[in-house]
Amino acid sequence: MTRLRTYSSLGVNVFPVSLGGNVFGWSASPAESFRVLDAYTAAGGNFIDTADSYSAWAPGNEGGESERIIGDWLASRRNRADVVIATKVSAHPQHRGLAPATIAAAAEDSLRRLRTDHIDLYYTHFDDLSVPVEDIIAALDRLVTQGKVRAIAASNITPERLEASLAFSAREGCARYVALQPHYNLMEREFYETSLRPIALRHDLAVFPYFSLAAGFLTGKYRPGEPIDSVREPRVTKYLGTERGHRVLATIDQIAATRATYPATIALAWLLAQPSITAPLASARTLAQLPPILAAADFDLKDDELTALSEAST
């Protein structure tokens, strides 16, 4: 049985890998999305991440596709009480930014699409510097008081605004950010480790890193000189052919071969072993991509393997 990680701020235990939902309705059809969601929960997974804006960037989409698929899946499987649902506000084309009225309206739309009466974890997706943190937290606190949101969290935010938000919550005794969703993986370490991690540790925030697989690069499926057949192409090209990218993949390959597991599992296991990390997020476009992600939940890297990966990615 997979060891769940206690996410004390919410009072629930979550599976060590959160299932990313940006693929649902983008690179994954609704039918394949249902298959991935079914397989993830069948394996013990209970933590699903989405955003109101997923996937507005895709041709023909308007935003809300991922939430709608998850909502339909929850309704058809009648399992809302068994899963922890995280979603985000600030980037939906009809609800941009974090003005209090925008947050209130966006939350209603997310609840409607998710076909639920509450969101377990509600993130500010991208910070909005035009709104004082006090107003943002007050708007989120109202949602908590109304029972529409269980807990609040921040994603793309500066250390200064995160600290200011936490200080305001402490001063006012209102809802506080209990979790953080930073961009963090073997190829992207410096900003999180130097700027946000100290705050996360000091304030005991749960941390759920995104792009844990560097948009697929850390699965090892892309190699220099080979064509990239993926909607993720712009995000992985920047790592291909770099000295550091080569070092990291070579180290992952070697450990994966020795331990008879998948490269993606190694990349996620490294994250799980880092200080402050609660559960990395990763998404599977197909059912076939899920096993390496699930395997990370029960896989421990040895000390020398962790050191080799950390050194290769420095």
Ligand SMILES: NC(=O)c1ccc[n+]([C@@H]2O[C@H](COP(=O)([O-])OP(=O)(O)OC[C@H]3O[C@@H](n4cnc5c(N)ncnc54)[C@H](OP(=O)(O)O)[C@@H]3O)[C@@H](O)[C@H]2O)c1
């Ligand atoms: N807060 C934020 O600003 C933010 C930003 C980005 C993401 N997120 C969240 O984090 C989640 C994870 O991020 P992400 O999905 O963008 O990136 P990711 O987890 O780093 O990469 C996922 C992609 O890697 C490929 N992949 C996964 N498993 C594979 C396997 N076993 N074999 C081969 N390829 C595999 C698939 O892409 P292919 O289509 O190429 O197969 C998949 O869509 C998202 O779903 C979303 O919930 C949040």
